[in-house]
Amino acid sequence: MATIVQFENVGLRYGSGPETLSDVSFSLQSGTFYFLTGASGAGKTSLLRLIYLAQRPSRGIIRLFGEDAVVLPRARMPGFRRRIGVVFQDFRLVPHLTAAENVALPLRIAGLPAGEIDTAVREMLAWVGLGPRADARPATLSGGEQQRVAIARAVINRPDILVADEPTGNVDPDMADRLMHLFGSLGNLGTTVVVATHDLHLLTRVPGARMMQLDDGRLLDPTGILRNPPPQSPSPPLVTA
Numbered sequence: 001m002a003t004i005v006q007f008e009n010v011g012l013r014y015g016s017g018p019e020t021l022s023d024v025s026f027s028l029q030s031g032t033f034y035f036l037t038g039a040s041g042a043g044k045t046s047l048l049r050l051i052y053l054a055q056r057p058s059r060g061i062i063r064l065f066g067e068d069a070v071v072l073p074r075a076r077m078p079g080f081r082r083r084i085g086v087v088f089q090d091f092r093l094v095p096h097l098t099a100a101e102n103v104a105l106p107l108r109i110a111g112l113p114a115g116e117i118d119t120a121v122r123e124m125l126a127w128v129g130l131g132p133r134a135d136a137r138p139a140t141l142s143g144g145e146q147q148r149v150a151i152a153r154a155v156i157n158r159p160d161i162l163v164a165d166e167p168t169g170n171v172d173p174d175m176a177d178r179l180m181h182l183f184g185s186l187g188n189l190g191t192t193v194v195v196a197t198h199d200l201h202l203l204t205r206v207p208g209a210r211m212m213q214l215d216d217g218r219l220l221d222p223t224g225i226l227r228n229p230p231p232q233s234p235s236p237p238l239v240t241a
């Protein structure tokens, strides 16, 4: 198994405020599934943004695919970013494109022939249960449907790393299970998956997943890695009083 992402003593400070992330060190292996947990404000989104190169650290070392990502020349950024699929908390679908056109975007950018793109997009939309909504624009989709389009777009070109910020926040428990299964199968195909979530129930859903826990900007295990998730437990009630 190769090391795909490596952080050494990474710190992140926004402006002149206190450090949002401090002394964060860990490494992520290919084909492994990681949950990133922590209270609201602990720094999960910030850590993901460092991984997908939307943010530079204030200090420390970040290596992606074996290369120093902090000093990566601007011209090489697009090549790196193509290897990283991102599911944003707020979806970021292109509003004037249909669901199918949104999902097709990474393949169009990669220059695949139209016929191949159409087949791949149809299969992916069917997989996330949106076959009949292929021609719908984002504004006419529910939050959960938009989230599934965002997930389909992030995984369609089989990225080396998939980073997902609360990817099940808007879907029901059945769909959350299916999406975790999809993410888990990507791991089996060699993709490194990092899912930030508040939903501790999800942690029981991916056998063999590892867990990273942030507490006020610090990884709880100072060596950075990692514990197995808690054993499988029954689903919580869908409705609470």
Ligand SMILES: Nc1ncnc2c1ncn2[C@@H]1O[C@H](COP(=O)(O)OP(=O)(O)OP(=O)(O)O)[C@@H](O)[C@H]1O
Binding pocket: 014, 020, 038, 039, 040, 041, 042, 043, 044, 045, 046, 047
């Ligand atoms: N662009 C920014 N400028 C200034 N402060 C920021 C910025 N982005 C995040 N922060 C601050 O950094 C801290 C960590 O935020 P972050 O969004 O990474 O946490 P989180 O664990 O993802 O939270 P949540 O679970 O609520 O999404 C918070 O105090 C937040 O206010």
